[in-house]
Amino acid sequence: MSPAILNRGRLAVWGGCLALALALPLVLKSGFIISLLCQIGIMAVFSLSYNMLLGQTGLLSFGHAVYYGLGAFATMHLLNAIGKGGGPLTTALLPLAGGLAGMVAGVVLGYVTTRKAGTTFAMITLGIGELVAACSLMFPAVFGGEGGVSGNRVVGKEAFLGFTWGPQVEMYGLIVLWAFACTVAMFALTQTPLGRMANAVRDNPERAEFVGYDTERVRFLMVILSGFFAGIAGGLSALNYEIVTAETLNAHTSGIVLLIAFVGGIGFFYGPIIGAILVTVMQIVIGGMTHAWLLYFGLFFLFMVLVAPGGIASLIAVQRNLWQAGLLGRMLPHYLAVTPPVLVLLTGLVGLIELGYALLSGDAGVGAGDTATRVLGMQLHLGAPGPWLTALAITGIGLILTRWIGGRLGVAWNATLATLYGDKA
Amino acid sequence: MEFVVISLLNGITYGLLLFMLSSGLTLIFSMMGILNFAHASFYMLGAYFAYQISTWTGFWPGLIVAPLLVGAVGALVERYGLRRAHRYGHVAELLFTFGLAFVVEELVHLIWGKTSVDYKIPAELDGTLFSLFDTDFPIYKGFMMLVSVGMLVALYALLTRTRIGLIIQAALTKPDMVEALGHNVPRIFMLVFGGGTALAGLAGVIGGNAFITEPGMAAAVGSIVFVIVVVGGLGSLGGAFIASLLIGCIQTFSVALSISITDVFALVGIALPEGSQVARLTITQLAPVLPYLLMVAILIFRPRGLMGSRES
Numbered sequence: 001m002s003p004a005i006l007n008r009g010r011l012a013v014w015g016g017c018l019a020l021a022l023a024l025p026l027v028l029k030s031g032f033i034i035s036l037l038c039q040i041g042i043m044a045v046f047s048l049s050y051n052m053l054l055g056q057t058g059l060l061s062f063g064h065a066v067y068y069g070l071g072a073f074a075t076m077h078l079l080n081a082i083g084k085g086g087g088p089l090t091t092a093l094l095p096l097a098g099g100l101a102g103m104v105a106g107v108v109l110g111y112v113t114t115r116k117a118g119t120t121f122a123m124i125t126l127g128i129g130e131l132v133a134a135c136s137l138m139f140p141a142v143f144g145g146e147g148g149v150s151g152n153r154v155v156g157k158e159a160f161l162g163f164t165w166g167p168q169v170e171m172y173g174l175i176v177l178w179a180f181a182c183t184v185a186m187f188a189l190t191q192t193p194l195g196r197m198a199n200a201v202r203d204n205p206e207r208a209e210f211v212g213y214d215t216e217r218v219r220f221l222m223v224i225l226s227g228f229f230a231g232i233a234g235g236l237s238a239l240n241y242e243i244v245t246a247e248t249l250n251a252h253t254s255g256i257v258l259l260i261a262f263v264g265g266i267g268f269f270y271g272p273i274i275g276a277i278l279v280t281v282m283q284i285v286i287g288g289m290t291h292a293w294l295l296y297f298g299l300f301f302l303f304m305v306l307v308a309p310g311g312i313a314s315l316i317a318v319q320r321n322l323w324q325a326g327l328l329g330r331m332l333p334h335y336l337a338v339t340p341p342v343l344v345l346l347t348g349l350v351g352l353i354e355l356g357y358a359l360l361s362g363d364a365g366v367g368a369g370d371t372a373t374r375v376l377g378m379q380l381h382l383g384a385p386g387p388w389l390t391a392l393a394i395t396g397i398g399l400i401l402t403r404w405i406g407g408r409l410g411v412a413w414n415a416t417l418a419t420l421y422g423d424k425a
Numbered sequence: 426m427e428f429v430v431i432s433l434l435n436g437i438t439y440g441l442l443l444f445m446l447s448s449g450l451t452l453i454f455s456m457m458g459i460l461n462f463a464h465a466s467f468y469m470l471g472a473y474f475a476y477q478i479s480t481w482t483g484f485w486p487g488l489i490v491a492p493l494l495v496g497a498v499g500a501l502v503e504r505y506g507l508r509r510a511h512r513y514g515h516v517a518e519l520l521f522t523f524g525l526a527f528v529v530e531e532l533v534h535l536i537w538g539k540t541s542v543d544y545k546i547p548a549e550l551d552g553t554l555f556s557l558f559d560t561d562f563p564i565y566k567g568f569m570m571l572v573s574v575g576m577l578v579a580l581y582a583l584l585t586r587t588r589i590g591l592i593i594q595a596a597l598t599k600p601d602m603v604e605a606l607g608h609n610v611p612r613i614f615m616l617v618f619g620g621g622t623a624l625a626g627l628a629g630v631i632g633g634n635a636f637i638t639e640p641g642m643a644a645a646v647g648s649i650v651f652v653i654v655v656v657g658g659l660g661s662l663g664g665a666f667i668a669s670l671l672i673g674c675i676q677t678f679s680v681a682l683s684i685s686i687t688d689v690f691a692l693v694g695i696a697l698p699e700g701s702q703v704a705r706l707t708i709t710q711l712a713p714v715l716p717y718l719l720m721v722a723i724l725i726f727r728p729r730g731l732m733g734s735r736e737s
Binding site for chain 2: 060122123127134251259262306309356
């Protein structure tokens with residue numbers, strides 16, 4: 001690596017992140033937080049591996065869960081096969097087997113999928129994903145059928161350096177180390193000639209071909225490597241949850257990883273990590289409060305596609321550019337001004353959705369009164385028009401105010417961006 | 426013989442239904458260059474709308490109103506969603522429809538619940554049309570065939586025999602030129618999108634009660650429709666037609682065949698080693714996988730699809 005890549009600032013950021021991740025359990029001791037952090041670590045590796053395809057190579061895949069799931073199943077079967085003969089050290093290395101399984105799957109499936117790029121690639125991966133998911137239900141001996149395959153990650157009698165991986169905290173440490181190693185490796189890959197060629201194939205395949213590169217080959221290699229890292233993530237999930245079901249390799253998991261990477265920001269290396277943190281926290285926190293969390297998440301995703309297709313990471317990057325140019329001060333009053341109306345609008349919308357949920361699924365055990373009470377903080381009668389009109393009115397007022405103040409924000413935003421990029425040009 | 430004829434009839438019925446979905450998808454694809462990931466969601470919406478209307482007024486008004494409603498929803502989605510996403514390129518558009526499919530499924534959960542609804546075949550169409558050998562062919566299957574064929578003839582006439590059809594065809598290949606001639610191309614796009622989704626909605630209206638109306642129906646049909654579009658060749662209506670019938674027949678035939686892979690090999694004189702799990706699988710068990718295997722085979726041996734003219 002050249003010194004420019006391994007500069008002091010970057011080393012400090014990476015080292016700081018690792019230290020922070022390892023130190024977190026010392027501060028946040030609750031079991032709930034630790035398992036949340038474990039989930040974030042696994043999803044971060046998975047979505048980073050996904051972004052090797054979408055962000056770096058421009059390949060929109062709808063079947064990435066296949067590599068994740070196969071990695072998870074391989075790890076679980078190996079864990080069960082080793083059984084008593086192994087020890088904590090072999091267990092700690094097992095995700096590597098998951099990675100190799102993902103890699104092999106990448107070689108076999110990538111051979112078919114990478115013949116094309118673009119929309120065709122997206123459809124083929126969708127079909128292959130369905131193919132593997134349908135196959136997994138056909139072979140219950142391997143994939144465990146409905147119940148899945150389970151195992152125990154604590155094997156052997158002796159601890160390795162005092163670790164058995166039994167307690168969740170120790171598992172968390174293992175996940176952090178694996179996630180860190182994978183992240184470093186994936187970042188290093190972006191700096192290699194292959195990583196650069198992947199970008200070229202994404203941006204202009206014809207020109208890449210013209211200078212003598214085989215675009216199909218570049219795509220193939222990227223799918224294999226991305227399968228490797230997805231397999232490691234799957235292996236970690238197998239060890240973490242101690243159960244692997246056929247759901248890990250179906251279309252739903254593929255969809256979630258796409259959403260995570262996109263919401264985080266596919267144009268930035270660290271984007272998927274932000275996405276993994278955000279979506280996992282949303283899933284646990286909002287999912288714990290309301291049954292409608294998937295609806296909120298879907299709407300949030302649509303909003304991001306329409307308003308900020310660069311994801312959260314791009315929003316952060318623009319703010320940083322503004323800050324460095326001394327222009328952030330110009331935008332801050334607008335941000336502050338637009339916050340209250342947006343909050344009003346959100347309150348109204350959430351009220352409407354929750355009222356709807358409470359009314360329509362009241363008989364399904366949600367408890368008609370409960371949900372509405374929790375949202376608006378008062379006892380409500382769902383049959384009466386009062387709550388509905390109130391929610392509708394709040395939404396309407398919020399919408400009008402947001403459009404008005406948001407319009408001014410938009411004008412200021414465009415003017416500021418013009419100044420920012422005008423200065424550079 | 427009996428088995429072949431009955432399965433063929435069932436396969437053609439199912440294939441025609443699939444073509445109502447894949448034709449809309451193909452039209453939208455060739456015009457806008459995007460694959461509407463939410464296409465099967467409109468199919469599902471059609472079924473649910475028709476169910477809701479049928480609880481109020483019976484089946485027949487729903488047959489007309491539900492597809493129109495679905496088409497209106499589709500046109501609104503194009504106008505206020507897709508057109509905005511279009512500025513950010515094809516990936517953003519594809520992702521928008523993907524997110525839309527997600528939201529539609531959740532909304533269906535919200536409004537109609539997570540289990541299937543009781544969307545029934547109307548009493549007038551419940552019965553036997555004719556008996557072939559010993560098997561009854563239901564009236565409703567004949568009705569499905571009639572609606573699909575009628576729709577397809579109308580679509581063909583609209584595209585090739587009318588002025589708007591000619592403009593649509595021109596806008597498929599040369600949108601800039603059509604715009605320069607004074608036609609409102611964005612509005613044509615909106616109409617095509619609305620029309621394509623209305624076709625999907627109609628398929629939902631007549632398919633929802635023949636099969637099952639549940640929140641998972643979009644996902645179940647969606648991936649099959651994508652397979653059809655790939656197998657037929659992207660953007661080719663003729664290819665989509667052949668592929669729809671092919672997949673329809675493959676699925677109905679394979680579901681009804683209970684011979685195992687060992688038997689198949691035995692027919693051609695190869696004895697497989699006994700006891701392996703693969704060899705004991707029956708064709709019926711393989712049925713869900715066959716369309717995807719066909720797709721993989723097509724991609725390897727004829728990557729542009731059966732009738733596709735361009736490599737994309």
